[in-house]
Amino acid sequence: MARLRNRVSRRRFLRQSAIASAVAVAAPVAGTMLAPSTASAAVTDLDILNFALNLEYLEGEFYANGFFGRGFDSLGIAVTGTGNAGTTTVKANPQVNFTSAIIRNYFAEIANDEIAHVRYLRSVLGNNAIARPPQDLLNSFNTLAVAAGLGTSFDPYASQENFLLGAFIFEDVGVTAYSGAAPLISNPDYIPPAAGILAAEAIHAGMIRQTLYRLNYTDSTQALALAVNKISDLRDSLDGTADLDQGITAPDGTANIVPTDANGICFARTTRQVLNIVYGGVNATKGLFFPQGVNGNINS
Protein backbone atom coordinates (compact mmCIF):
# COMPACT_ATOMS: atom_id res chain seq x y z
CA MET A 1 0.00 0.00 0.00
CA ALA A 2 2.77 2.39 -1.02
CA ARG A 3 0.40 5.16 -1.99
CA LEU A 4 -1.30 5.03 1.38
CA ARG A 5 1.94 5.20 3.28
CA ASN A 6 3.17 8.12 1.23
CA ARG A 7 -0.03 10.05 1.68
CA VAL A 8 -0.22 9.62 5.40
CA SER A 9 3.52 10.13 5.81
CA ARG A 10 3.26 13.40 3.92
CA ARG A 11 0.44 14.56 6.10
CA ARG A 12 2.30 13.58 9.27
CA PHE A 13 5.36 15.46 7.97
CA LEU A 14 3.26 18.53 7.31
CA ARG A 15 1.93 18.42 10.85
CA GLN A 16 5.38 18.09 12.34
CA SER A 17 6.80 20.88 10.22
CA ALA A 18 3.86 23.00 11.30
CA ILE A 19 5.15 22.58 14.84
CA ALA A 20 8.82 23.07 14.04
CA SER A 21 8.67 26.16 11.92
CA ALA A 22 7.03 29.53 12.01
CA VAL A 23 6.34 29.50 8.31
CA ALA A 24 2.68 30.21 7.74
CA VAL A 25 0.84 27.46 5.95
CA ALA A 26 -0.19 28.64 2.52
CA ALA A 27 -3.89 28.88 2.99
CA PRO A 28 -6.08 30.27 0.29
CA VAL A 29 -9.38 30.95 1.91
CA ALA A 30 -11.01 28.46 -0.42
CA GLY A 31 -8.95 25.79 1.26
CA THR A 32 -8.25 22.53 -0.44
CA MET A 33 -11.81 21.75 -1.23
CA LEU A 34 -13.33 21.93 -4.65
CA ALA A 35 -15.18 25.11 -5.38
CA PRO A 36 -18.92 24.71 -5.92
CA SER A 37 -19.56 23.74 -9.53
CA THR A 38 -20.94 26.30 -11.94
CA ALA A 39 -24.06 24.20 -12.09
CA SER A 40 -24.79 25.16 -8.50
CA ALA A 41 -26.82 28.13 -9.70
CA ALA A 42 -29.50 25.68 -10.87
CA VAL A 43 -29.52 23.68 -7.64
CA THR A 44 -32.20 24.70 -5.15
CA ASP A 45 -32.21 24.29 -1.40
CA LEU A 46 -35.00 21.79 -1.86
CA ASP A 47 -32.77 19.75 -4.16
CA ILE A 48 -29.96 19.78 -1.62
CA LEU A 49 -32.18 18.66 1.24
CA ASN A 50 -33.65 15.86 -0.86
CA PHE A 51 -30.17 14.73 -1.88
CA ALA A 52 -29.29 14.52 1.80
CA LEU A 53 -32.54 12.65 2.49
CA ASN A 54 -31.47 9.85 0.10
CA LEU A 55 -28.31 9.36 2.15
CA GLU A 56 -30.19 9.52 5.44
CA TYR A 57 -32.67 6.88 4.22
CA LEU A 58 -29.67 4.67 3.40
CA GLU A 59 -27.85 5.20 6.69
CA GLY A 60 -31.07 4.95 8.63
CA GLU A 61 -31.98 1.60 7.10
CA PHE A 62 -28.44 0.32 7.58
CA TYR A 63 -28.39 1.11 11.29
CA ALA A 64 -32.01 0.17 12.00
CA ASN A 65 -31.58 -3.28 10.50
CA GLY A 66 -28.38 -3.84 12.43
CA PHE A 67 -29.50 -2.50 15.77
CA PHE A 68 -33.22 -3.27 15.87
CA GLY A 69 -33.06 -6.26 13.53
CA ARG A 70 -35.69 -4.70 11.27
CA GLY A 71 -35.97 -1.82 8.85
CA PHE A 72 -38.05 1.28 8.33
CA ASP A 73 -41.15 -0.49 6.99
CA SER A 74 -41.33 -2.79 9.98
CA LEU A 75 -40.62 0.09 12.35
CA GLY A 76 -43.38 2.17 10.79
CA ILE A 77 -41.15 5.03 9.67
CA ALA A 78 -42.68 6.99 6.81
CA VAL A 79 -40.81 6.78 3.52
CA THR A 80 -43.38 7.95 1.00
CA GLY A 81 -42.88 10.88 -1.32
CA THR A 82 -42.00 11.90 -4.85
CA GLY A 83 -39.94 9.88 -7.29
CA ASN A 84 -39.30 6.17 -7.61
CA ALA A 85 -40.40 4.50 -4.36
CA GLY A 86 -38.61 1.29 -3.46
CA THR A 87 -37.76 -1.18 -0.75
CA THR A 88 -34.50 -2.00 0.98
CA THR A 89 -32.84 -5.31 0.20
CA VAL A 90 -31.11 -6.71 3.25
CA LYS A 91 -30.18 -10.12 4.59
CA ALA A 92 -32.57 -12.04 6.81
CA ASN A 93 -32.00 -11.62 10.56
CA PRO A 94 -29.61 -8.69 10.32
CA GLN A 95 -29.55 -7.83 14.01
CA VAL A 96 -25.97 -7.48 15.17
CA ASN A 97 -24.71 -9.41 18.19
CA PHE A 98 -22.81 -6.82 20.18
CA THR A 99 -20.08 -8.13 22.48
CA SER A 100 -19.41 -4.73 24.03
CA ALA A 101 -22.14 -2.96 25.96
CA ILE A 102 -20.48 0.38 25.31
CA ILE A 103 -20.35 -0.16 21.56
CA ARG A 104 -23.94 -1.31 21.64
CA ASN A 105 -24.82 1.97 23.36
CA TYR A 106 -23.05 3.96 20.66
CA PHE A 107 -25.08 2.25 17.96
CA ALA A 108 -28.30 2.73 19.92
CA GLU A 109 -27.54 6.42 19.78
CA ILE A 110 -26.53 6.48 16.13
CA ALA A 111 -29.47 4.37 14.94
CA ASN A 112 -31.94 6.63 16.72
CA ASP A 113 -30.15 9.74 15.48
CA GLU A 114 -30.34 8.70 11.83
CA ILE A 115 -34.04 7.90 12.11
CA ALA A 116 -34.50 11.34 13.63
CA HIS A 117 -32.58 12.90 10.74
CA VAL A 118 -34.91 11.24 8.25
CA ARG A 119 -37.92 12.53 10.15
CA TYR A 120 -36.41 16.00 10.45
CA LEU A 121 -35.62 16.35 6.76
CA ARG A 122 -39.06 15.01 5.84
CA SER A 123 -40.70 17.53 8.17
CA VAL A 124 -38.78 20.39 6.57
CA LEU A 125 -39.49 19.19 3.02
CA GLY A 126 -43.14 18.39 3.60
CA ASN A 127 -44.87 17.50 0.32
CA ASN A 128 -41.58 18.05 -1.49
CA ALA A 129 -39.88 15.11 0.22
CA ILE A 130 -38.67 12.32 -2.02
CA ALA A 131 -39.66 8.74 -1.37
CA ARG A 132 -37.08 6.21 -0.27
CA PRO A 133 -35.62 4.86 -3.51
CA PRO A 134 -34.81 1.17 -3.99
CA GLN A 135 -31.81 0.36 -1.81
CA ASP A 136 -29.45 -2.58 -1.63
CA LEU A 137 -27.73 -3.41 1.66
CA LEU A 138 -26.92 -6.99 0.65
CA ASN A 139 -25.28 -7.39 -2.76
CA SER A 140 -23.74 -3.95 -2.47
CA PHE A 141 -21.43 -4.90 0.36
CA ASN A 142 -20.27 -8.03 -1.49
CA THR A 143 -19.50 -5.98 -4.58
CA LEU A 144 -17.70 -3.43 -2.45
CA ALA A 145 -15.66 -6.15 -0.74
CA VAL A 146 -14.35 -7.39 -4.07
CA ALA A 147 -13.64 -3.87 -5.31
CA ALA A 148 -11.80 -2.95 -2.13
CA GLY A 149 -9.86 -6.19 -1.88
CA LEU A 150 -11.53 -7.21 1.37
CA GLY A 151 -12.51 -10.63 0.09
CA THR A 152 -15.20 -12.23 -2.01
CA SER A 153 -18.01 -11.08 0.24
CA PHE A 154 -18.74 -8.88 3.23
CA ASP A 155 -21.66 -9.08 5.67
CA PRO A 156 -21.78 -5.91 7.76
CA TYR A 157 -24.21 -7.58 10.14
CA ALA A 158 -22.09 -10.65 10.86
CA SER A 159 -20.32 -9.14 13.85
CA GLN A 160 -19.84 -6.00 15.88
CA GLU A 161 -16.57 -5.35 14.05
CA ASN A 162 -18.16 -5.79 10.63
CA PHE A 163 -20.93 -3.43 11.64
CA LEU A 164 -18.35 -0.83 12.55
CA LEU A 165 -16.68 -1.25 9.16
CA GLY A 166 -20.03 -0.95 7.42
CA ALA A 167 -20.73 2.22 9.37
CA PHE A 168 -17.28 3.53 8.43
CA ILE A 169 -18.21 3.21 4.76
CA PHE A 170 -21.06 5.67 5.22
CA GLU A 171 -20.25 8.12 7.97
CA ASP A 172 -17.16 9.87 6.60
CA VAL A 173 -18.95 10.18 3.24
CA GLY A 174 -21.93 11.81 4.93
CA VAL A 175 -19.67 14.36 6.57
CA THR A 176 -18.02 15.28 3.28
CA ALA A 177 -21.40 15.48 1.58
CA TYR A 178 -22.84 17.96 4.08
CA SER A 179 -19.61 19.93 4.05
CA GLY A 180 -19.78 20.21 0.28
CA ALA A 181 -23.43 21.22 0.33
CA ALA A 182 -23.13 24.03 2.87
CA PRO A 183 -21.83 26.71 0.48
CA LEU A 184 -24.52 25.79 -2.06
CA ILE A 185 -27.39 26.70 0.25
CA SER A 186 -29.24 29.84 -0.86
CA ASN A 187 -31.44 30.64 2.12
CA PRO A 188 -29.18 31.44 5.09
CA ASP A 189 -31.86 30.26 7.53
CA TYR A 190 -31.12 26.72 6.41
CA ILE A 191 -27.44 27.01 7.27
CA PRO A 192 -27.75 26.49 11.04
CA PRO A 193 -29.63 23.17 10.72
CA ALA A 194 -27.35 22.11 7.87
CA ALA A 195 -24.34 22.89 10.04
CA GLY A 196 -26.02 21.09 12.91
CA ILE A 197 -26.53 17.94 10.84
CA LEU A 198 -22.95 18.19 9.57
CA ALA A 199 -21.76 18.30 13.17
CA ALA A 200 -23.97 15.36 14.09
CA GLU A 201 -22.59 13.23 11.26
CA ALA A 202 -19.04 14.19 12.22
CA ILE A 203 -19.78 13.17 15.80
CA HIS A 204 -20.98 9.80 14.49
CA ALA A 205 -17.94 9.43 12.26
CA GLY A 206 -15.68 10.25 15.20
CA MET A 207 -17.42 7.65 17.35
CA ILE A 208 -16.93 5.02 14.64
CA ARG A 209 -13.32 5.88 13.79
CA GLN A 210 -12.30 6.11 17.45
CA THR A 211 -13.94 2.80 18.28
CA LEU A 212 -12.27 1.09 15.31
CA TYR A 213 -8.92 2.56 16.35
CA ARG A 214 -9.36 1.36 19.91
CA LEU A 215 -10.28 -2.19 18.86
CA ASN A 216 -7.42 -2.26 16.37
CA TYR A 217 -4.86 -1.02 18.87
CA THR A 218 -4.26 -4.33 20.59
CA ASP A 219 -4.46 -6.44 17.43
CA SER A 220 -1.02 -7.38 16.18
CA THR A 221 -2.47 -8.17 12.75
CA GLN A 222 -3.96 -4.64 12.49
CA ALA A 223 -6.89 -6.24 10.68
CA LEU A 224 -9.39 -3.44 11.22
CA ALA A 225 -6.96 -0.66 10.27
CA LEU A 226 -6.01 -2.50 7.10
CA ALA A 227 -9.65 -3.03 6.18
CA VAL A 228 -10.32 0.64 6.84
CA ASN A 229 -7.42 1.58 4.58
CA LYS A 230 -8.84 -0.54 1.76
CA ILE A 231 -12.24 1.09 2.07
CA SER A 232 -10.61 4.51 2.19
CA ASP A 233 -8.55 3.76 -0.90
CA LEU A 234 -11.64 2.55 -2.73
CA ARG A 235 -13.45 5.78 -1.94
CA ASP A 236 -10.43 7.70 -3.19
CA SER A 237 -10.46 5.72 -6.42
CA LEU A 238 -14.05 6.72 -7.05
CA ASP A 239 -14.14 10.39 -6.09
CA GLY A 240 -11.45 11.80 -8.35
CA THR A 241 -7.73 12.30 -8.62
CA ALA A 242 -7.15 14.01 -5.28
CA ASP A 243 -5.90 11.64 -2.58
CA LEU A 244 -7.97 12.94 0.30
CA ASP A 245 -9.61 10.01 2.08
CA GLN A 246 -7.69 8.66 5.07
CA GLY A 247 -7.55 5.61 7.27
CA ILE A 248 -7.52 5.62 11.05
CA THR A 249 -3.82 5.10 11.63
CA ALA A 250 -0.62 6.73 10.53
CA PRO A 251 2.18 4.36 9.45
CA ASP A 252 3.68 4.52 12.94
CA GLY A 253 0.38 3.36 14.40
CA THR A 254 -0.58 6.69 15.94
CA ALA A 255 -4.16 7.76 15.74
CA ASN A 256 -5.71 9.49 12.76
CA ILE A 257 -9.23 9.88 14.06
CA VAL A 258 -9.86 13.08 12.13
CA PRO A 259 -9.37 13.00 8.34
CA THR A 260 -7.99 16.51 7.91
CA ASP A 261 -5.76 18.34 5.47
CA ALA A 262 -2.67 20.32 6.47
CA ASN A 263 -4.93 23.14 7.73
CA GLY A 264 -6.74 20.85 10.14
CA ILE A 265 -9.81 21.09 7.92
CA CYS A 266 -11.95 18.11 6.93
CA PHE A 267 -12.43 17.91 3.19
CA ALA A 268 -15.67 18.16 1.27
CA ARG A 269 -17.14 16.26 -1.64
CA THR A 270 -19.41 17.40 -4.44
CA THR A 271 -22.68 15.59 -5.03
CA ARG A 272 -21.13 13.94 -8.10
CA GLN A 273 -18.26 12.59 -5.98
CA VAL A 274 -20.68 11.29 -3.36
CA LEU A 275 -22.75 9.59 -6.05
CA ASN A 276 -19.61 8.00 -7.53
CA ILE A 277 -19.09 6.33 -4.17
CA VAL A 278 -22.65 5.26 -3.38
CA TYR A 279 -23.24 4.15 -6.99
CA GLY A 280 -19.89 2.37 -7.02
CA GLY A 281 -18.75 3.87 -10.30
CA VAL A 282 -17.32 7.08 -11.70
CA ASN A 283 -20.07 9.07 -13.45
CA ALA A 284 -22.53 6.23 -12.89
CA THR A 285 -26.25 7.00 -12.80
CA LYS A 286 -27.16 4.08 -10.53
CA GLY A 287 -25.69 1.07 -8.82
CA LEU A 288 -24.30 -0.44 -5.61
CA PHE A 289 -26.41 0.98 -2.76
CA PHE A 290 -28.96 2.60 -5.11
CA PRO A 291 -29.63 0.08 -7.88
CA GLN A 292 -32.07 2.43 -9.64
CA GLY A 293 -30.38 5.64 -8.61
CA VAL A 294 -31.32 8.18 -5.96
CA ASN A 295 -34.49 10.26 -6.06
CA GLY A 296 -34.71 14.00 -6.52
CA ASN A 297 -33.11 16.38 -8.98
CA ILE A 298 -29.51 15.75 -7.90
CA ASN A 299 -29.11 12.19 -9.09
CA SER A 300 -26.24 12.18 -11.55
Next chain:
Amino acid sequence: MAPLALSGVGSIFGATRADAAGKRKASILSDTDILNFALNLEYLEGEYYTKAVYGTGLAANGVTVSGAGTAGTTTYPATAKVTFSDPRILGYATEIALDEIAHIKFLQSALGNAAIAKPAIDLAGAFNASAQAAGISNTFDPYASDAAFLLGGLTLTDVGMTAYIGAAAFINSKSVLASAAGILATESYHAATLRTNLYRINYSDSTQFYGQALNKISDLRDSLDGPRDLDQGMTNADGTSNILVADASTIAFPRLPGQVLNIVYSKIGATSGGFFPNGVNGGLTAGNPNP
Protein backbone atom coordinates in the same frame (compact mmCIF):
# COMPACT_ATOMS: atom_id res chain seq x y z
CA MET B 1 -40.36 28.84 -4.53
CA ALA B 2 -42.33 28.76 -1.32
CA PRO B 3 -40.04 28.73 1.69
CA LEU B 4 -39.65 25.31 3.24
CA ALA B 5 -41.13 24.70 6.65
CA LEU B 6 -38.25 25.22 9.05
CA SER B 7 -39.35 25.49 12.64
CA GLY B 8 -37.15 26.67 15.42
CA VAL B 9 -34.56 28.62 13.50
CA GLY B 10 -36.23 31.96 13.95
CA SER B 11 -36.60 31.37 17.66
CA ILE B 12 -32.97 30.34 17.95
CA PHE B 13 -31.72 33.51 16.36
CA GLY B 14 -34.58 35.83 17.22
CA ALA B 15 -34.64 37.07 13.64
CA THR B 16 -34.39 35.47 10.26
CA ARG B 17 -31.28 35.81 8.15
CA ALA B 18 -33.39 35.70 5.00
CA ASP B 19 -35.60 38.30 3.38
CA ALA B 20 -39.19 37.66 2.27
CA ALA B 21 -37.96 36.00 -0.94
CA GLY B 22 -35.70 33.64 0.99
CA LYS B 23 -32.55 35.41 -0.09
CA ARG B 24 -29.69 36.34 2.20
CA LYS B 25 -29.94 39.67 3.96
CA ALA B 26 -26.68 41.57 4.33
CA SER B 27 -24.91 40.10 7.28
CA ILE B 28 -24.64 42.15 10.41
CA LEU B 29 -21.26 40.61 11.07
CA SER B 30 -18.20 40.84 8.85
CA ASP B 31 -16.24 37.75 7.89
CA THR B 32 -13.20 39.37 9.49
CA ASP B 33 -15.04 39.72 12.80
CA ILE B 34 -16.31 36.14 12.60
CA LEU B 35 -12.92 34.63 11.75
CA ASN B 36 -11.19 36.65 14.47
CA PHE B 37 -13.86 35.56 16.95
CA ALA B 38 -13.11 31.97 15.99
CA LEU B 39 -9.37 32.64 16.26
CA ASN B 40 -9.79 33.65 19.92
CA LEU B 41 -11.39 30.27 20.63
CA GLU B 42 -8.72 28.44 18.64
CA TYR B 43 -5.99 30.22 20.66
CA LEU B 44 -7.77 29.04 23.84
CA GLU B 45 -8.10 25.44 22.67
CA GLY B 46 -4.63 25.51 21.15
CA GLU B 47 -3.03 26.56 24.42
CA TYR B 48 -5.00 23.95 26.35
CA TYR B 49 -4.15 20.99 24.17
CA THR B 50 -0.58 21.97 23.31
CA LYS B 51 0.44 22.52 26.92
CA ALA B 52 -1.29 19.29 27.93
CA VAL B 53 0.64 17.22 25.40
CA TYR B 54 4.02 18.93 25.14
CA GLY B 55 4.31 20.76 28.45
CA THR B 56 4.82 23.98 26.49
CA GLY B 57 2.28 26.27 24.88
CA LEU B 58 1.64 27.74 21.47
CA ALA B 59 4.45 30.27 21.31
CA ALA B 60 7.05 27.70 22.36
CA ASN B 61 5.79 25.40 19.60
CA GLY B 62 6.36 27.84 16.76
CA VAL B 63 2.92 29.40 16.57
CA THR B 64 2.67 33.13 15.96
CA VAL B 65 0.71 34.78 18.76
CA SER B 66 1.16 38.41 17.80
CA GLY B 67 -1.30 40.46 15.82
CA ALA B 68 -3.97 43.11 16.12
CA GLY B 69 -5.47 44.02 19.47
CA THR B 70 -4.02 43.43 22.92
CA ALA B 71 -1.60 40.54 23.20
CA GLY B 72 -1.53 38.67 26.49
CA THR B 73 0.17 35.83 28.31
CA THR B 74 -1.31 32.45 29.18
CA THR B 75 -1.60 31.11 32.72
CA TYR B 76 -1.46 27.32 32.74
CA PRO B 77 -2.79 24.64 35.09
CA ALA B 78 -0.74 23.62 38.10
CA THR B 79 0.40 20.34 36.55
CA ALA B 80 3.02 21.05 33.87
CA LYS B 81 1.63 18.55 31.41
CA VAL B 82 -0.60 15.51 31.41
CA THR B 83 1.02 12.20 32.31
CA PHE B 84 -1.28 10.04 30.22
CA SER B 85 -1.88 6.59 31.64
CA ASP B 86 -3.53 5.48 28.39
CA PRO B 87 -1.23 5.93 25.37
CA ARG B 88 -4.25 5.96 23.09
CA ILE B 89 -5.57 9.08 24.80
CA LEU B 90 -2.13 10.66 24.47
CA GLY B 91 -2.38 9.91 20.76
CA TYR B 92 -5.81 11.52 20.49
CA ALA B 93 -4.61 14.54 22.48
CA THR B 94 -1.63 14.93 20.18
CA GLU B 95 -3.81 14.76 17.11
CA ILE B 96 -6.18 17.35 18.53
CA ALA B 97 -3.33 19.67 19.51
CA LEU B 98 -1.88 19.52 16.00
CA ASP B 99 -5.29 20.20 14.47
CA GLU B 100 -5.82 23.27 16.67
CA ILE B 101 -2.39 24.62 15.76
CA ALA B 102 -3.26 24.12 12.11
CA HIS B 103 -6.55 25.98 12.62
CA ILE B 104 -4.73 28.92 14.16
CA LYS B 105 -2.29 29.13 11.29
CA PHE B 106 -5.07 28.79 8.74
CA LEU B 107 -7.16 31.57 10.30
CA GLN B 108 -4.12 33.82 10.63
CA SER B 109 -3.31 33.28 6.98
CA ALA B 110 -6.89 33.92 5.91
CA LEU B 111 -7.06 37.11 7.98
CA GLY B 112 -3.65 38.45 7.03
CA ASN B 113 -2.91 41.78 8.73
CA ALA B 114 -6.32 41.72 10.34
CA ALA B 115 -5.50 38.64 12.42
CA ILE B 116 -5.74 39.30 16.13
CA ALA B 117 -3.04 38.60 18.65
CA LYS B 118 -3.60 35.95 21.28
CA PRO B 119 -5.28 37.70 24.20
CA ALA B 120 -4.49 36.93 27.82
CA ILE B 121 -5.73 33.42 28.60
CA ASP B 122 -6.28 31.83 32.01
CA LEU B 123 -6.28 28.03 32.10
CA ALA B 124 -5.73 27.86 35.85
CA GLY B 125 -8.05 30.16 37.78
CA ALA B 126 -10.81 29.80 35.20
CA PHE B 127 -11.03 26.04 35.64
CA ASN B 128 -11.04 26.42 39.43
CA ALA B 129 -13.79 29.02 39.21
CA SER B 130 -15.82 26.94 36.78
CA ALA B 131 -15.58 23.89 39.02
CA GLN B 132 -16.77 25.97 41.96
CA ALA B 133 -19.57 27.61 40.02
CA ALA B 134 -20.68 24.24 38.71
CA GLY B 135 -20.67 22.74 42.19
CA ILE B 136 -18.06 20.09 41.36
CA SER B 137 -15.16 21.00 43.63
CA ASN B 138 -13.18 23.96 44.91
CA THR B 139 -10.34 23.43 42.50
CA PHE B 140 -9.92 21.59 39.22
CA ASP B 141 -6.59 20.85 37.55
CA PRO B 142 -7.41 19.58 34.06
CA TYR B 143 -3.94 18.14 33.60
CA ALA B 144 -4.04 15.97 36.73
CA SER B 145 -5.22 12.82 34.92
CA ASP B 146 -6.49 11.41 31.63
CA ALA B 147 -10.08 11.92 32.74
CA ALA B 148 -9.47 15.43 34.01
CA PHE B 149 -7.86 16.28 30.68
CA LEU B 150 -10.88 14.94 28.79
CA LEU B 151 -13.29 16.89 30.99
CA GLY B 152 -11.29 20.10 30.57
CA GLY B 153 -11.14 19.53 26.84
CA LEU B 154 -14.90 19.04 26.63
CA THR B 155 -15.44 22.22 28.64
CA LEU B 156 -13.86 24.04 25.70
CA THR B 157 -14.46 21.92 22.60
CA ASP B 158 -18.21 21.45 23.12
CA VAL B 159 -18.47 25.25 23.09
CA GLY B 160 -16.22 25.64 20.05
CA MET B 161 -18.45 23.29 18.09
CA THR B 162 -21.62 25.25 18.89
CA ALA B 163 -19.81 28.51 18.13
CA TYR B 164 -19.02 27.41 14.58
CA ILE B 165 -22.60 26.21 14.05
CA GLY B 166 -23.89 29.57 15.25
CA ALA B 167 -21.49 31.70 13.25
CA ALA B 168 -21.96 29.86 9.95
CA ALA B 169 -25.17 31.62 8.93
CA PHE B 170 -23.51 35.02 9.25
CA ILE B 171 -20.59 34.29 6.98
CA ASN B 172 -20.75 36.32 3.78
CA SER B 173 -18.20 34.55 1.58
CA LYS B 174 -19.05 31.11 0.21
CA SER B 175 -15.42 30.05 0.31
CA VAL B 176 -15.06 31.16 3.93
CA LEU B 177 -18.23 29.20 4.69
CA ALA B 178 -16.72 26.14 3.02
CA SER B 179 -13.64 26.41 5.25
CA ALA B 180 -15.78 26.98 8.34
CA ALA B 181 -17.78 23.86 7.54
CA GLY B 182 -14.56 21.87 7.36
CA ILE B 183 -13.32 23.26 10.68
CA LEU B 184 -16.70 22.55 12.26
CA ALA B 185 -16.39 18.95 11.12
CA THR B 186 -12.96 18.71 12.75
CA GLU B 187 -14.19 20.18 16.04
CA SER B 188 -17.04 17.69 16.00
CA TYR B 189 -14.70 14.74 15.44
CA HIS B 190 -12.68 16.08 18.40
CA ALA B 191 -15.75 16.33 20.60
CA ALA B 192 -16.72 12.76 19.76
CA THR B 193 -13.23 11.50 20.56
CA LEU B 194 -13.14 13.27 23.93
CA ARG B 195 -16.68 12.28 24.92
CA THR B 196 -16.41 8.61 23.97
CA ASN B 197 -13.21 8.26 25.97
CA LEU B 198 -14.58 10.03 29.03
CA TYR B 199 -17.81 8.04 28.71
CA ARG B 200 -15.79 4.82 28.72
CA ILE B 201 -13.80 5.85 31.79
CA ASN B 202 -16.96 6.85 33.61
CA TYR B 203 -18.86 3.73 32.55
CA SER B 204 -17.15 1.44 35.03
CA ASP B 205 -16.84 4.02 37.81
CA SER B 206 -19.42 3.34 40.50
CA THR B 207 -19.18 6.94 41.71
CA GLN B 208 -20.00 8.26 38.21
CA PHE B 209 -17.81 11.23 39.11
CA TYR B 210 -16.99 12.43 35.61
CA GLY B 211 -20.49 11.80 34.32
CA GLN B 212 -21.89 14.00 37.03
CA ALA B 213 -19.11 16.55 36.60
CA LEU B 214 -19.90 16.96 32.91
CA ASN B 215 -23.60 17.24 33.75
CA LYS B 216 -22.73 20.10 36.08
CA ILE B 217 -20.51 21.80 33.52
CA SER B 218 -23.35 21.41 31.06
CA ASP B 219 -25.83 22.99 33.49
CA LEU B 220 -23.38 25.81 34.14
CA ARG B 221 -23.13 26.54 30.41
CA ASP B 222 -26.92 26.43 30.14
CA SER B 223 -27.17 28.98 32.96
CA LEU B 224 -24.99 31.41 31.02
CA ASP B 225 -26.24 31.13 27.45
CA GLY B 226 -29.91 31.99 27.83
CA PRO B 227 -33.26 30.36 28.58
CA ARG B 228 -32.85 27.33 26.27
CA ASP B 229 -31.86 24.10 28.04
CA LEU B 230 -29.90 22.48 25.23
CA ASP B 231 -26.54 21.53 26.71
CA GLN B 232 -26.27 17.93 27.87
CA GLY B 233 -23.96 15.55 29.65
CA MET B 234 -22.57 12.38 28.14
CA THR B 235 -24.72 9.79 29.88
CA ASN B 236 -28.42 9.30 30.16
CA ALA B 237 -30.01 8.35 33.46
CA ASP B 238 -29.90 4.68 32.47
CA GLY B 239 -26.19 4.83 31.72
CA THR B 240 -26.55 4.76 27.94
CA SER B 241 -24.40 7.16 25.97
CA ASN B 242 -25.15 10.68 24.83
CA ILE B 243 -22.15 11.46 22.67
CA LEU B 244 -24.15 13.70 20.34
CA VAL B 245 -25.57 16.68 22.23
CA ALA B 246 -28.89 17.51 20.60
CA ASP B 247 -32.62 17.60 21.21
CA ALA B 248 -35.06 15.14 19.64
CA SER B 249 -34.25 16.46 16.19
CA THR B 250 -30.65 15.23 16.75
CA ILE B 251 -29.34 18.35 15.10
CA ALA B 252 -26.40 19.84 16.99
CA PHE B 253 -27.37 23.29 18.24
CA PRO B 254 -25.88 26.72 17.52
CA ARG B 255 -24.65 29.39 19.87
CA LEU B 256 -24.31 33.04 18.87
CA PRO B 257 -21.10 34.91 19.71
CA GLY B 258 -22.78 36.75 22.61
CA GLN B 259 -23.79 33.43 24.13
CA VAL B 260 -20.36 31.89 23.65
CA LEU B 261 -18.70 34.88 25.29
CA ASN B 262 -21.00 34.63 28.32
CA ILE B 263 -19.70 31.09 28.76
CA VAL B 264 -16.00 31.73 28.25
CA TYR B 265 -16.16 34.89 30.37
CA SER B 266 -18.10 32.85 32.98
CA LYS B 267 -20.57 35.71 33.40
CA ILE B 268 -23.63 36.95 31.54
CA GLY B 269 -23.07 40.23 29.75
CA ALA B 270 -19.40 40.46 30.69
CA THR B 271 -16.69 41.91 28.47
CA SER B 272 -13.85 40.03 30.16
CA GLY B 273 -13.24 37.32 32.72
CA GLY B 274 -13.10 33.58 33.03
CA PHE B 275 -10.80 32.09 30.41
CA PHE B 276 -10.11 35.56 28.93
CA PRO B 277 -9.23 37.81 31.87
CA ASN B 278 -8.74 40.87 29.62
CA GLY B 279 -11.45 39.94 27.15
CA VAL B 280 -11.08 38.55 23.63
CA ASN B 281 -9.61 40.51 20.73
CA GLY B 282 -11.34 41.60 17.53
CA GLY B 283 -14.75 43.08 16.76
CA LEU B 284 -16.92 40.67 18.78
CA THR B 285 -15.97 41.06 22.42
CA ALA B 286 -19.08 41.45 24.55
CA GLY B 287 -21.19 38.79 26.16
CA ASN B 288 -24.93 39.12 25.59
CA PRO B 289 -26.59 40.62 28.68
CA ASN B 290 -29.96 39.20 27.57
CA PRO B 291 -29.04 35.89 25.95
